[in-house]
Amino acid sequence: MDTSIKSKNERGWRDVLFEVIFESDTPAGKWFDIVLIICILLSVTTVMLDSVSDIAAEHGPLLKGVEWFFTILFTVEYVLRLLCVGRPGRYAVSFFGVVDLLAILPTYVSLLVPSSRYLSVVRILRVLRIFRILKLGHHTKEASVLRKALYASRRKILVFFSVVLTLVVIIGSLIYVIEPQEEDGFTSIPRSVYWAIVTLTTVGYGDISPQTAAGQFLAAIVMILGYSIIAVPTGIVTAELTRASGTEPSGQACPNCSAEGHDRDAKYCKFCGAKL
Numbered sequence: 001m002d003t004s005i006k007s008k009n010e011r012g013w014r015d016v017l018f019e020v021i022f023e024s025d026t027p028a029g030k031w032f033d034i035v036l037i038i039c040i041l042l043s044v045t046t047v048m049l050d051s052v053s054d055i056a057a058e059h060g061p062l063l064k065g066v067e068w069f070f071t072i073l074f075t076v077e078y079v080l081r082l083l084c085v086g087r088p089g090r091y092a093v094s095f096f097g098v099v100d101l102l103a104i105l106p107t108y109v110s111l112l113v114p115s116s117r118y119l120s121v122v123r124i125l126r127v128l129r130i131f132r133i134l135k136l137g138h139h140t141k142e143a144s145v146l147r148k149a150l151y152a153s154r155r156k157i158l159v160f161f162s163v164v165l166t167l168v169v170i171i172g173s174l175i176y177v178i179e180p181q182e183e184d185g186f187t188s189i190p191r192s193v194y195w196a197i198v199t200l201t202t203v204g205y206g207d208i209s210p211q212t213a214a215g216q217f218l219a220a221i222v223m224i225l226g227y228s229i230i231a232v233p234t235g236i237v238t239a240e241l242t243r244a245s246g247t248e249p250s251g252q253a254c255p256n257c258s259a260e261g262h263d264r265d266a267k268y269c270k271f272c273g274a275k276l
Helices: 002-022 027-050 053-084 088-092 095-109 114-133 137-152 154-178 189-200 213-243
Strands: none
Touching: 002 027, 002 053, 027 053, 027 114, 053 088, 053 095, 053 114, 088 095, 095 114, 137 154, 137 213, 154 189, 154 213, 189 213
């Protein structure tokens, strides 16, 4: 009997913790996420300030101390998320689970590789939770439609990039043969392929440029071709966007696997089947 009461009490604090950490429809959950986002922004600001040499020289120890404070805070939060969810492994490999882990790893790795602490800015991705906190349902819906469109067009885009890759290799090889290698900077086929990519994408750094008439003629063709190629992936994704559809999800998270994006009238999780 004592064991039963203990188990019930344990499940009780887990439920309360889950409601505060994962649920955005409750006042406690909303305030938790707002405070969390403020801490994330302050932490990212700290890392950015630490990268400014003048500021780091004057306030370096303070900034490092603040960064460790936020890292420990986020570590505790990450552990609590794993404790209160029904399937910790499922949450750990989810998008936000991976982001939460990457948000704290750089600071610990900096004990071995000091410069890695600047990678902590990846925790800015955690601010994406603001979409569900502020009830920006239409933004969430549009993001879902875009994700579906990109996923649906993945094979077409893969074929397109394969064609582009083949094209830049051929163009790079041609310009390598046409241009004097040492004088104009086309010292190898890989470097020539780099020029072809820069030219085809209309970036045009100008660090390498053809000087012969034949080379300039080829460059002109590649530039014109670049404008045509840019329209291809845009058309592919646009076509899929017109087919993609979705319903506005609720802010409710599954207590078992922590997955979100359920319909507002959903009774069970569409990912693991647990009751919501």
